[in-house]
Each structure stands twice: as C-alpha cells, then as structure tokens.
Amino acid sequence: MAEPPILTLSEISLGWGGDPLFAGLDCAVQPGDRICLVGRNGSGKSTLMKIMAGLAEPDSGERFTRPGATVGYLPQDPDFAGYATLGDYVAEPLDPAEVWRAEMAMEGLKVPEDQDPAAASGGERRRAALARLMAVDPDLMLLDEPTNHLDIEAIAWLEQRLSQTRAAFVLVSHDRAFLRALTRQVIWVDRGQARRLDRGFTHFEDWRDKVFEEEAQARHKLDRLIKQEAVWAVEGISARRKRNMGRVRRLQDLREERSGQRARTGTAAMAFDSAPQSGKRVMEAEDVSKSYGGKAICTDFSLKIMRGDCVAFVGPNGVGKSTMIKMLTGEVEPDAGKITLGTNLEVAVFDQARAALDPEMSLWDSLVGDPEMSVSGRSDQVMVRGRPKHVVAYLKDFLFDERQARGPVKSLSGGEKARLLLARLMARESNVLVLDEPTNDLDVETLDLLQELVVDFEGAVLLVSHDRDFLDRTAASTVVMEGDGRATVYAGGWSDMVAQRGGAPMGGAEVTSSAPRTAKGTGKGAGKNAGKNAGRESRKAAQTPDAKPAASSGARASKPSAKPGPKLTFTQTHRLEALPAEMERLGVDIGKLERLLADPDLYAKSPDKFAKATAALTQRRRALEKAEEEWLDLEALREAAEG
Numbered sequence: 001m002a003e004p005p006i007l008t009l010s011e012i013s014l015g016w017g018g019d020p021l022f023a024g025l026d027c028a029v030q031p032g033d034r035i036c037l038v039g040r041n042g043s044g045k046s047t048l049m050k051i052m053a054g055l056a057e058p059d060s061g062e063r064f065t066r067p068g069a070t071v072g073y074l075p076q077d078p079d080f081a082g083y084a085t086l087g088d089y090v091a092e093p094l095d096p097a098e099v100w101r102a103e104m105a106m107e108g109l110k111v112p113e114d115q116d117p118a119a120a121s122g123g124e125r126r127r128a129a130l131a132r133l134m135a136v137d138p139d140l141m142l143l144d145e146p147t148n149h150l151d152i153e154a155i156a157w158l159e160q161r162l163s164q165t166r167a168a169f170v171l172v173s174h175d176r177a178f179l180r181a182l183t184r185q186v187i188w189v190d191r192g193q194a195r196r197l198d199r200g201f202t203h204f205e206d207w208r209d210k211v212f213e214e215e216a217q218a219r220h221k222l223d224r225l226i227k228q229e230a231v232w233a234v235e236g237i238s239a240r241r242k243r244n245m246g247r248v249r250r251l252q253d254l255r256e257e258r259s260g261q262r263a264r265t266g267t268a269a270m271a272f273d274s275a276p277q278s279g280k281r282v283m284e285a286e287d288v289s290k291s292y293g294g295k296a297i298c299t300d301f302s303l304k305i306m307r308g309d310c311v312a313f314v315g316p317n318g319v320g321k322s323t324m325i326k327m328l329t330g331e332v333e334p335d336a337g338k339i340t341l342g343t344n345l346e347v348a349v350f351d352q353a354r355a356a357l358d359p360e361m362s363l364w365d366s367l368v369g370d371p372e373m374s375v376s377g378r379s380d381q382v383m384v385r386g387r388p389k390h391v392v393a394y395l396k397d398f399l400f401d402e403r404q405a406r407g408p409v410k411s412l413s414g415g416e417k418a419r420l421l422l423a424r425l426m427a428r429e430s431n432v433l434v435l436d437e438p439t440n441d442l443d444v445e446t447l448d449l450l451q452e453l454v455v456d457f458e459g460a461v462l463l464v465s466h467d468r469d470f471l472d473r474t475a476a477s478t479v480v481m482e483g484d485g486r487a488t489v490y491a492g493g494w495s496d497m498v499a500q501r502g503g504a505p506m507g508g509a510e511v512t513s514s515a516p517r518t519a520k521g522t523g524k525g526a527g528k529n530a531g532k533n534a535g536r537e538s539r540k541a542a543q544t545p546d547a548k549p550a551a552s553s554g555a556r557a558s559k560p561s562a563k564p565g566p567k568l569t570f571t572q573t574h575r576l577e578a579l580p581a582e583m584e585r586l587g588v589d590i591g592k593l594e595r596l597l598a599d600p601d602l603y604a605k606s607p608d609k610f611a612k613a614t615a616a617l618t619q620r621r622r623a624l625e626k627a628e629e630e631w632l633d634l635e636a637l638r639e640a641a642e643g
Helices: 045-053 086-091 096-109 122-136 152-164 176-182 201-240 245-260 321-328 363-368 391-397 414-426 444-456 468-474 494-501 526-543 570-597 607-641
Strands: 007-014 022-029 034-038 060-065 071-074 140-144 168-172 185-190 193-197 281-292 295-306 310-314 336-341 347-350 378-384 387-390 432-436 460-464 477-481 487-491
Touching (some): 007 045, 022 045, 022 193, 034 045, 034 176, 034 201, 045 071, 045 140, 045 168, 071 122, 086 122, 096 122, 152 176, 176 201, 176 468, 185 201, 193 201, 281 321, 295 487, 310 321, 310 468, 310 494, 321 432, 321 460, 347 414, 363 378, 363 391, 363 414, 378 391, 387 391, 391 414, 391 607, 414 444, 444 468, 468 494, 477 494
Parallel strands (some): 034 185, 071 140, 140 168, 432 460
Antiparallel strands (some): 007 022, 007 060
C-alpha cells in the first residue's frame, strides 16, 4: 500500500491586490520526492515555500502534514539574532544527546563553529543554516536557494549529501547543474497555478515550451470563435429580426473567458551598451604576486585579457577572487609584478552583496537617487546610456509594474533585487563588466537572456561565479584559484576546465562536470552565441600554450561538416531576401518610438500616449529580435548548403 503524502496543499489562494498570487493551487509532496520548484521572479516561489513550511497563512485553502512527519525549512535570509556563535545557531533545535549531529554537519560544510554571526560572511551564514537543517534530519526539507553564497566545494558536498538522503525535498534554485543532478519532479508556479511534471529539471524547458505552444493555439481558436460569434451578433439580427439570446450570452461568456486569461510574463528588455571602444588589450598581469595577512592570493601570476574576452574566476570562498579582480582593474596594488591597463576603460560592477541597494528606499528613489543616473532638475527621469528616460518606463523594461515603483526595495524577492541591480548597471555605458555572482536568484528566462548579453558584449567581462552551467555557457577562459597562491588559466568554461584537469580536486573538492549541454539547453540565440564563444576560445587557447585542448561542447561551435547541406526552399530563399528590409523598417520604427519616449514630459502630459508608445516599442523590439534570429538561422542554412 502506497504511503500517504508528507505534505498536501489544497485550494490555496493568496493575493495582495491585482491578480492573485495563487488561486485554487493544489500540490502534494510524496515520500522520496525530489522536487524543484520553478517559476518567474515574483511568481511566489518563496511565498509558497513559506506556506509549505507553515510560516505563512493563505487567504483560503488547507495545509495538511502527515501525522508524525517533520518538515524543515531553509529560508533565503536566515535570522541569526540572539545567537552568540554559528555553532549555537546550528545546535539550538537539537536535544543535548543529539548535538553530535550538528558537529557532523558543521564539519562536512566547514562551518566555523565559534564565529560570531554578525562578523560571518554570507557563505559562512549560509553553510550554518544548511548544517542546522541537515542536523535536524526532517522527513521533508524545503530549501530556498540553498547554493547562494556557497563555493563549489560546498555545493559539491551538498549535492552529494542530497543525492544520498532518504528524505523528500523541495528545491528553489537558479543553479541548473545542481537541479539537473538532483531532481526527479518539477512543480512549475505560473500565473497562480502549480503544474507538476514527474520528470527531472532536464526536461522542464521542453515541457514549458510545449505548454506555451498549446496555450497559444487554444487562445487563437478562442479569438476566432469570438470573432465568428461577434459577426453573427451583428448580421444575424438583421437576418432574423430576432436575437438568439443564448448565443448572445455565449458571446459574453467567451469574452469574459478571454479577458480573464492572464498573459505570460514577458522577457526583460535588458541590454548592455558599450562605451567608446577600449584598446585591443584591456589589461595584462605580468608575474603578479599578492598576499594578505601572510596568506598568498597569487604568486607569479600572468594573464592577458583582450577586448571581447570573458574570463571566469573560480575557487573556494576566501581564496581572493575579488582581490584578484580589484588588482586587474587597478583598485589594489600588487605586492610584486606589473599590472598594465588598456586605454579608454569604462568599468561597470555588479555586486553580489546588493550593497548598492538601500532596503528602505523605494525602487523609484533607488534609480533617481543614483548619482550616475540622475537627471539635473528632474525627479521623474533617469539617464539611460546617455539619454533621459522616465523612471517608470525604465522599470517596466525590467518587468516591474507601476505599483512597485513606489514600494520599498525590501519588499522585492531575491530575483527582483537582482533585476533592479542589473537595471542600474545597464544604464551605464561600459566596455568592461565585473560580474560578481550575477546569477543568484534569477529565473531561467532571465538567466538565458543574461547569458546572451554576456556572450554578445563587445568589451571584456570579468566573471566570478559558482554556477557551473552559466560558466559553461559564457566563459572563454577560466582562472582556477586554489587558495595557496596558485592561479591557473584554462581555456573554455567549467566543463572544459574539468576535462583539462582530469577531474582533479580543486580546493579540496572533487570537481565534477555539469550535465552535457545541448543546443536546446543554451536558450535562445544559441547559434549566435556558439560562434562568438568559439572565437573567444581560440584566442585564449593561443594565450595559454600549456593548456590541453578544450573539451568539445554542444554549446559551442561544432566542427563544420565536410558535405554541403540541403538547399534552401523557394520560401526560405524569398524570406532570406526579404528579412533585411523588414529589420531595417523595424529599426526605423524603434528609433521613432525611442525619440518619442525620450520626451521627459510625455508621461506627465499624456499617460495614455506614453503607455501605447511603450507597448508598441516592446512589440517592435520583440519583432526585430525574432526577425534577426530567423535571418541568422536562414543564413546558417544557406552557408551549410553552399558547403
């Protein structure tokens, strides 16, 4: 006989004005389930986790846990108030006879037991929260972004521990490699509903795209039916001089059904705009050495970074990755050796600590109050890459609505805070990007877009990340910092580095490759990104002659086929010829709309016109993006046909 579910949610509804966050949501967690909870930023994943944990009350519905079952919860931001040390925090829920459990968990996660929580780093606090959960050993673990602030060593330990546990767990995470390795089920929170897929995260994107395609087809059929009924309502009256009230009511019902459908959340209109081009050589380190407090950061380290390179820095927390980047950008002087900076550098920095955001300030003030974005004499305008733009319009580009504009930053989810930071970063013109853990808390769709932006950026990118999948998709070279002064440069991303090291330990952790990448897995624009990454790899491989050849990867350009492919059809040929004119027309329309929206008084004088122009600009940008992708695909087919 099958065991009853550990946790059941029935008819859960919750809302704070506007569209409800959840409406009639049902889900259950069975013994042995390994579930990833996915959804767009702001869709309510963390709120749903709190309802599962019994820490938040829905407006309606029921939560039921199996008698005798225990549920443990790891929040995004654990509260350490009232604890003298991290060890006290970890051991607090245990009986004295079970303190050994806390000690084992702290040893595995390398938690500094005597550390004051107030002085602990984000990684130490996260490891302590994980150790506390693991020590309790509940029947169901609810883990909200467990890999945030963890280094690769700790992620490897956690991945191994979760793969061996007999407890059920529900994960919210941005780390695709982590999710692919662990999950067997997916719960997708989308527009107030929870859809379940009894397969792992590897299959999620294909399933999601199929659901969206079926929705679009159903919506198209509904629109056609409404149109037919509307025509009858006009023409049928004059034909029979009498209304069929049943059909009129049916038309009203169809229109209500259509208006009640919630549109999918769009993609943020994010873009990096390069400043005037830097010199070809961006920065170069020659035999650089640096140490702090007797601990070596690097010894005799050399690296040349060219325009267009994306260089990733990986290693355990505390080995000096941030110090290395500060040396390369000229903020910190090396103890020995030489750092040479290129000409005309404009550096923009994304800070994982979110230090640039004041939680008490509103989103509006966070942008308008930024000295680099403020417009003199205007309290409703921000400077976006050299041009003024209304603050609400710019927030909408990053998927915030008008109601959020005056709300405090502290009310945002982790992913929404990351988007707000990206909004500030992308308003600046830059030709060097420093990205410190940019993927934390972002949803899958935003990660795909950020990946494309990083790959397509014309300047240099310095990337610190523990997200193996993101490194595979973006990095042209990887610098592994061991913690003993050794810093080694490898061609390619994470998987390529692992192959070149032969799976050797890094910082005490066994490095393992993320799951194989496919063209589907790279997200939109994979073909374009592959070509650019391949060019980056060849340049970096030439700069690191001691490195072994990089491992082949589905996310990078594959070896050209010796045989020509099939010829384009007549329709494809005609489309390939017509697309350039279509893209030019869309570009002209976009330019006109951008000039219209650049009027600082437009929103105040005519909100309706402003809203219509904003919607039209979004539609034309999407159409241009789609046309460019179609042209790239057809051009690739033409080149293949010509051999």
